[in-house]
Amino acid sequence: MTTSPLSVGTDYETLANRFRPLFRQIAAGNVEREQGRDLPRESIQILKQAGFGAVRVPVEYGGAGASVTQLFELLIELAEADSNIPQALRAHFAFVEDRLNAPPGPARDAWFARFVAGELVGNGWTEVGSVKLGEVITKVSPQAAGFVLNGAKYYSTGSIFADWIDVYARRSDNGADVIAVVDARHPGVTHSDDWDGFGQRTTGSGTSVYVDVPLTAEHVIPFETRFKYQTAFYQLVLLAVLAGIGRAIERDVTQEIRERKRVFSHGNADTARGDAQIQQVVGQISAQVYAAEAATLRCALPLQRAYVARFGNDEALERQANIDAEIETAKAQVVISELILRAASDLFNALGASGVSVSKSLDRHWRNARTAASHNPWIYKARIVGDWKINGTEPLYVWQIGNNLKAG
Template sequence: MTRIDQAWGAGPTNRYDELAARFRPVFDRIARGAIARETTRGLPADPIAWLKESGFTRTRLPQNEGGSGATAAEIFALLIELSEADSNVTQALRAHLGFVEDIVGLPFGARRELWAQRIARGETVGSAWTEIGEAPMDGFATRLSRSKDGHVLNGAKFYTTGSLYADWIDVGATLDEDATTVAVSVRRAAAGVSVIDDWDGFGQIGTASGTALFKDVPVSADDFVKEEGRFLYSPAFYQLVHLATLAGIGRAIIRDVSQIVATRRRTYSNAAADLPRADPQVLQVVGRARSAAYAASAIVLQTARALDRAAVSRLAGDEAAYREAVDLAELETCQALPIVSQLIIDAASQLFDAVGASATRKGLALDRHWRNARTLASHNPRIYKDRIVGDYAVNGTAPPQQWQIGVAGA
């Protein structure tokens, strides 16, 4: 059955359903264990392994490099479906997806060849960029320093999403030699690397977004690059992964609450019908939530087309056209973020009105939808996006080219 048959609308391309068909059985398998993982803090190592085995993690690579040649819009449509199954899995793969996006936009050369081969083999990449506490906004305490055999990495990171499950970790560091920011790739299993599952957030608890420690980790010259050379639309890309995840949560809300309402026999003496599935007020709650999920998905796919345009501009080599496409992709993402976030947060709260007190039972884990949505919506504060969009609308101001978090002036 296609998503058209389910009234979610057409995919982003004519071949989308053919592409998605190979992964949908894996998504279904992931969904069957989602509640158990949520209620026992079970980590999704097996689901990520299934996705690697299916070829999902290399889908964006061109076919001649071992992938499926998927467009960015196709990737985001797949992420909505994966997030319906288990949003923790999508979040845990976010860094890998962004890393692959950077690689497929590189000119053919040594770095692209090295990483395309690694990705084609199913190797995945986690993230370790953010530093907490008194970390400076304009640099990293984590350092890449010269050693007698090359370079070594030392430092500590938090919000290391997906790194516990990855083969490699993408680390932001300061290069001691010239104080520039570099992106460093280290093997998770390398000596001196420790990844700790100490994430204590109330949402996205299966992402292992906790601490990573690096102590004298050897780094080869092939495995670090200046950060400024990476793809310019990375802020929009990483944010849109969150929005696709939110859209998938919206679909999961509908799946779960619809099943409960359809089979529920208990109702209230002051209800409008003898069965919840015939109660117009209950149906209105479900219908409104489904409309929110539909709108969120449509917004994500529209925004994803802007990222495809940025990707094409990068490959074309026209710097001015690339910069314009990047700014427009960032603006579209800024416009999408507050709306998609609020739609799904509201739906995740209002779903309880369709069922009643029994919906709060821990075994149903319906609260995970709100907790996960609220957590995702907190990653890149929504309060700044409306201002950026308004400044563009009124003054023609381009969006910020990049943003970081830390202590200003530290």
């Protein structure tokens, strides 16, 4: 394979300092957006303009050249400010990663230029309705001038904010699975913000419908060429979301305790901040968040190895890196989900009844964490890890959800 510049990392503090003022600006409006279910359009726009979507693009092409680990460090910081936004950008960074793994050439270079210009990519993978396992209703059909896309998707996270949409579809002529890269602003594309979950309510998720949307041949990508560690990558975004929620929990509970005036007569000090038991609760939360963030960044390392190995000549090394990426993100998911959900509940042990005030919206941390942790059920991930450890069974890299094939 022809070699080309790779994104192997940059100075993290210099990179992060580009965006931290924007993260603070985003955090300042988070509670109001949460309470009004206002989509963070302005927040995503300022990130676009600042080049956030191109941090993984190699420096030689105008990006920041960040490593996978550095990307996820940034996403944790962003999730602390507003956990909805990194999830809304999940599909974008996955598509960027896919293009980073694509063979060098004009088509890849064109995508790098789009990313550097601030263009974002949304998601359209999950079928709606009574879809059986393995069935793909959304179809790409050949036409005289290329192809046309028809179908509908749910959980279309981030598509409302996007310039392009990464749509999983099936060709009507030969049955091949493909990625159709769709112009998000085409008249045949309709977005609905009808996600009804109790958490992560401003991710721009919901239904997207595609009616006779034209596609050029270069925007119909064989699914078999998709980057191998994609499932681990998608999962790692959710782990970064959870770790960021944990940091927000730690931030908010310490601030509330510092400012708290009232104490209980049977407490241990004249102030809440001086109460040893309250200090213990906050210390326990801090430790849980520390472990969650450390695990998230630790399991980002094999993804970077898989990316670099993609352009090497050692198939065994690349295969092992992809296995490690899947297994390590699965192990991290099992523990991080529990750590952050516990922290989101324990913060109320430190605050008492006043902590449940609707005006504070502290319940958003648990609701958002519970929602993020419900994607890709961790019970199956624990089994996959166990099967690998006991039997050496290689993990699945792609899976689907739908009705049982045996159902009527």
